[in-house]
Amino acid sequence: MKKSFLVIAASLLVCFTASQAMAQTDTAKKTTTTTTITTTTTNNAAADVVGALNSNPDYTTAALAVKTADLESVLKTGGPYTIFAPNNNAFTKLPAGKLDSLMKDPVKLSALLKGHIVNGKYAKADIIKALTAGKGKATLTTLDGQTLTLSISKTSTLQLTNAAGSTAEVTLYDLIGGNGVVNGLNGVLLPSK
Structure with a gap:
């Protein structure tokens, strides 16, 4: 038991x-x-386009330039904006000493950067619509009042041409911020001399 x-x-x-x-x-x-x-x-979207720019390590030079040119406060409010931002490699293609000279002159730097920023949100889908409506070309007005022409390059990439004839190709689309978008470029759009 x-x-x-x-x-x-x-x-x-x-x-x-x-x-x-x-x-x-x-x-x-x-x-x-x-x-x-x-x-x-x-949620992966940044609070604003400055935050979107800062979210990608390939755009640290552009982010520093925006801060140095005192454009952060403008780009963090209002909008929507589209920044066509040169990547870090694009800035290294500038003539020797050009970037250092620009970083020491916020007024010239601001003028250069305003030629890369447009009012309105132009993500990849919006750019495609604009190019379709314009039969392969579209024009946007930059913050400094210049014309920025979008077209398809010979290599089938999106090419931007500013009023001075400087060109660059879009290499990155749609870094989304709460008040716009950042698209990356492989070159710096230099103004006329």
């Missing part, structure tokens, strides 16, 4: 321990699932 009692007690202990282990496993699974769901529901 004592042996039967011990066998039953041992069986109950094993069953109890097994169900506790299974309950802990189920809780761990639920926690993992909850964490996964939370992670996947975050």
Whole structure:
């Protein structure tokens, strides 16, 4: 009788321990699932176009230039804006000393950057619509009042040409900010001399 009692007690202990282990496993699974769901529901858009520009490490020089030219406060409010931002490599293609000279002269730097910014939001889909409506060409007006012409290059990329004839190609689309978008360029659009 004592042996039967011990066998039953041992069986109950094993069953109890097994169900506790299974309950802990189920809780761990639920926690993992909850964490996964939370992670996947975050919003990737930046608060503004300056934040969008700062979100990509290939555009740190352009972001620093916007700050140095004192354009951050303008671009963080109002809009919508589209910044056609030269990437870091584009700035290295400038003549020797040109970038340093511009960074020391915020007025000239501001004028240069305003030639890369337009009013309105022109994400890739919007640019395609504008090019379709213009039969392969579209013109936008920059913040400094100049004309920026968009067209398809011989290599089938989007090419921008400013009023001075300086050209660059779009290499990145749709860094979205709350008040606009940043599209990346492989060159700096220099103004006329």
